[in-house]
Amino acid sequence: MxxxxxxxxxxxxxxxxxxxxxxxxxxPPHVIAAAKAALDAGETRYTPVAGTARLKEAAALHFRRDLGIAANPANVIVTAGGKQAIFEALVATVSAGDEVIVPCPWWVSYPQMVRFCGGRVVPLMTHAQNGYRFDPGQLEALITPATNWLMLNSPGNPTGAVFTADMLHGIAKVLRRHPQVMVLSDDIYAPLSYTRQPHATLAALCPDLAYRILTVSGVSKSHAMTGFRIGVAAGPEWLIAAMARLQSNSSGNAASISQAAAAAAFEGPQExxxxxxxxxxxxxxxxxxxxxxxxxxxxxxxxxxxxxxxxxxxxxxxxxxxxxxxxxxxxxxxxxxxxxxxxxxxxxxxxxxxxxxxxxxxxxxxxxxxxx
The missing domain is CATH 3.90.1150.10 (Aspartate Aminotransferase, domain 1)
Known part of the structure; x- marks a missing residue:
């Protein structure tokens, strides 16, 4: 369209x-200034595949400060937009016959990515009268031995749904009974919540599950940097390493100038x-x-x-x-x-x-x- x-x-x-x-x-002007400074300094070469040391440090700071997730550079990857992080995680883990539960309505690319990997999309239907939220019992009814991912997006696209801490704790109880299910938590819209409550995300609320949660974030929506194409993700080191291997053999590193700008976005003023x-x-x-x-x-x-x-x-x-x-x-x-x-x-x-x-x-x- x-x-x-x-x-x-x-x-x-x-x-x-x-x-x-x-x-x-x-x-923001300080982000533009950082991009210009990187150009003037000649930062126009390849970077490490998974991101510069500075941006990985800045992203880890973002995950800790803004999302409450105990992240460090070793479990962070920098990608060309949040979309690439999601795609790499699924390609690394989803095989033919695997099932991925996706709350519906969903962002357009989630089901396409699952199908590309040979997986089967299992819709978890939500409705406007419930704020496009679902009951944990609905989730558990859909889990089978073939389920290997649950995808969460809060605040959500296209619905604007925000998942509360109580709801996420209920989801966590279900997940503890099904240890094969990983969670992809797309938090790209975290700064844009109108509930006046702190943003809630599963890896922060339930650190005992963090070993099977990938949290995706970035600067596109928060800092008006869609064209810079920078996403960041934090998760278990084995998954981050697998995603980095895929990235190494597909796109390589995200743009060096964009990485310098994104580091400034995370490090700089947030007010x-x-x-x-x-x-x-x-x-x-x-x-x-x-x-x-x-x-x-x-x-x-x-x-x-x-x-x-x-x-x-x-x-x-x-x-x-x-x-x-x-x-x-x-x-x-x-x-x-x-x-x-x-x-x-x-x-x-x-x-x-x-x-x-x-x-x-x-x-x-x-x-x-x-x-x-």
Whole structure:
């Protein structure tokens, strides 16, 4: 959808894109300065495959300070975006016939990665009325001897769901009864929680399980650095080593200049994150209020990230039950969104509110007109 919106813009069409998930803020000045300094210093060579010593130290600091995970450089890997870390972990561990439990709606790439490895995706269905959270009993009912991963994403894309500490403790009780199940905890949106509660993540809450948890983070969403392509992951040393071997034989190291910038992001001031979060909170409130005022559309108030997953069930007959057609209808009215079916959902669309209030106001006006 993002590509199609870009093509239409190139033809002269006025398209507002709310389909892509990246902050609209400028990258912090101290991060840009660090990238320039690295260029001026000639840091343009290969680095160690798993990341520079400085960035691994900075990432370990991030995991300890911001997520509460007892990390050190030996159990950290630097990748070209968080997506690469997830992919490498699955490729290293998933074989044909293995089962991976994925809460649904899910981020679009999770099931594709599992299938690429020959694994079987086991959906764990969640619903808006429960805040897109699930009961640990639902999880346990899906576990079989073939299960080897549970994937968690909190705050979540596309739902904005935030998993509470109590919920994670309940999940931990289930996992202790099933020692073959590893956990991939995607915490890339951790700074963007609107619950006013500290971010909760499984490896920090339950250190006895840390030997089978991979926690993925990065700077893309928190520091407006999507184009720098830097992800970081912390987990058991055997898994980190396996991921590094894969990386060595596929992409090699992440970009040296991007690594210098990411180190500065983790090491430098973090106070601005709370200001950005409050801006996103205000945008979220506006979008949810306007969407819920449109007959036939509804959305829960997301607890985190910068997405609303919008239900359009009452309108689906108009589009033959195809939310892809609904998304194209909105594109015809100048707004690019993503159909819910892309995320394993149905009968709706995901809207990103990572845009200025002026842009969002204009986009919402077009959506109102499209469904008038």
């Amino acid at each position: 993002t590509d199609r919106a870009s093509a239409l813009r190139a033809e002269g069409r006025d398209i507002i894109s709310l389909s892509v998930g990246e902050p609209d803020f400028d990258t 601005f994150l709370s200001d950005w979060r409050e801006v996103f909170r205000s945008r979220r409130d506006m979008v949810a209020r306007r969407i819920n005022a449109i007959p036939g559309l509804s959305t829960p108030l997301p607890d985190g990230a910068f997405y609303c997953l919008i239900d359009a069930s009452p309108m689906m007959e108009r589009f033959g039950g195809d939310d892809g057609k609904l998304a194209l209808h909105l594109l015809d009215h100048g707004v690019a969104v993503v159909a819910a079916s892309a995320f394993g959902g149905a009968d709706g669309f995901r809207l990103s509110f990572a845009a200025s209030e002026e842009v969002l106001d204009s986009a919402l006006g077009r959506i109102e007109s499209a469904f008038a």
